[in-house]
Amino acid sequence: MSHPEVIVCAGGGGVGKTTASAAFALSLARSGRRALIVSIDPARRLADAIGVDLGTQAREVFVESGSGRLYGLMPNPEDALRTFVEFLFEEEPEALERLLQNRLYQALEAAVPGIHEVATIMLTWRAIVEHDVDAVVIDTAPSRNAVDFISYPKRLAKLLGGRAVGWMAAIGKRARFASQEDKMGRVEQLLVRALGPVARDVAGLFAELALVRKRFILLNEHTSELLLRPETRYFLVASPTAAARDDVDYLIKKLRTLETTPQAIILNSAFAPERDWVHVLEAADETTPAIDEVLATLNEERETRRRATDRITRAFSRRHPSLLKFQLPFVETVEPQSIVHALAQHFDTSALLVS
């Protein structure tokens, strides 16, 4: 299978990351690609933005023109892990049964941090294969930890590929017999004592994982490669606020530790549309005080936005001179879908569309 192109969109919360990601995926589809948009953010925003009810299985989204396809994937935190382990243990039904009874696994299923991200990224791999996707846009979770998931498959692969799995699984056997404590190594003793009765569940979990180790490692390597190949493109999405600027700086630093450089900074809500009619009304004598007040507010909003955009653009050019900067407008409408369409038009003609 040839690799699909992967675009990861990261950024702080509230910058319109999901909307911008959906717009970019829509634009890819309109240009003839078979695109997949994945949201790790469990909020309903993606479904709302593209107007299709999405879930743990990828769904096709209607694209009005062009020969491409658009699929959406937005795993529910409630069933992402279950779906994933069922897939992982496809050929080991008995181990799956035991795993589902494992108390540690049950605790993990009750949404332990980080699990949702991992399950989502693995399910992405499945969706790529199923739908023969050639471009994937990943909308990461709206937090600074969002890029942790990039290195997660690699960390998991390392854990499962090493001797740790066997060692952890063996602890369970020994922990069953307190009399064997003297046969344990120092660290084994420490761990069994620290964990208490749950040591057996920890060991059991590793024992089941050992059975599907090969499949897990393969899957991990695939996803890891998807996310960390040199061809994978990272977009940082920001809006003209100081918080978004700090988030971009932080994420760039974090990506650098993963030897990854983002391709572009996308500044969303960067400018308000040109409104000639405001000037017409300002010059007119027939306006009322209420209208004049609105016009003054509109001008102030526009000025504030322009100044904030200038400030953040200057900061970005100073700190990240080599990165592409791309501006998206501030779109004021009632329907979230029309924002996605308006933004997609900006991407349609941009250099970002071609890798």
Add this chain to the structure above:
Amino acid sequence: MKGWLRALPTSVARRQTHVPLAPAVFITGKGGVGKTTVAAGLALAAAEADGEAVYVEFGDGTSGRRVLRNRPSGLEHVVLDPSRAVAKAAAPVFGSPTLAKLALDNFAMRPVIRAAPAIRELGVLELARQVVKEHPGKRVVFDMPATGHSVAWLKVARQGRELTGRGPVHDLCARLEDELVSPGSASIVVVTLPERLVLWETLALCETVEKEVGLSVDRLVVNRVPQAPPENALSDALSLSRAPGTIGEAARQLAELLSIRDTVREQVMQALDETVHRYGEERGGDTGLTLLPLASKDPTAATAADWLRSEGAA
């Protein structure tokens, strides 16, 4: 009623008085809703009222430096580094710092800790407990990371205690539950935005916090509530749009924009109204609802403190 909240639905306007906050305050909510602004505002208000308070953030310290640039001397800024949390919290679990190092540096343990979920969260929570302990009698405001993570963090103590049953990890979790994540010790402040989807998600978050963490949500702060335009603006624009030529055309466009904003604001008010009904009914009307206005500029901590005080929420 305040000027920027003209024409609020009556149920929203009739919200109840606020309960006092516990010594530790966790500010949570999804990304980008203004948690840092609210956290800094609450911490600043506490410092101004009591002389001393602590603002705590997890990460590299940029949030606090940005919003607390001119903080008073009584307001302390603490930065907790999650990547060091496990090592710091592990000593009591394994018996001593040396034993902890021995265990954590083990060839099998290292990759487990790097990859296993919840371990780091437990460490961070322990650091949080220590900060509260080191500042007795002071209000400590925690600027938590975005939703999914912070609820998981708060849940991790109870989960860990139930899972382990006994042993040092159990004791660590029990201590966290008793001393930090318990009703008398900590308050939860949830920050959200006045959008239907976000509000529903927030109500689900509040339910999770109350049912699964066992803490009550003492404030529900709805940030960036759009201000009403001048009363006659839309009708004036509509009548002017009947004028001939470019002025009429310009007025028509103004009317169009104003009606978009009107619709958006109406949706906001309806969603707030429903929130008060859904949320208030379960809690006997005591919603702790706090509304902060939409401003064209990022509010400073001082502005946020003023807003929160005027809402009786600080």
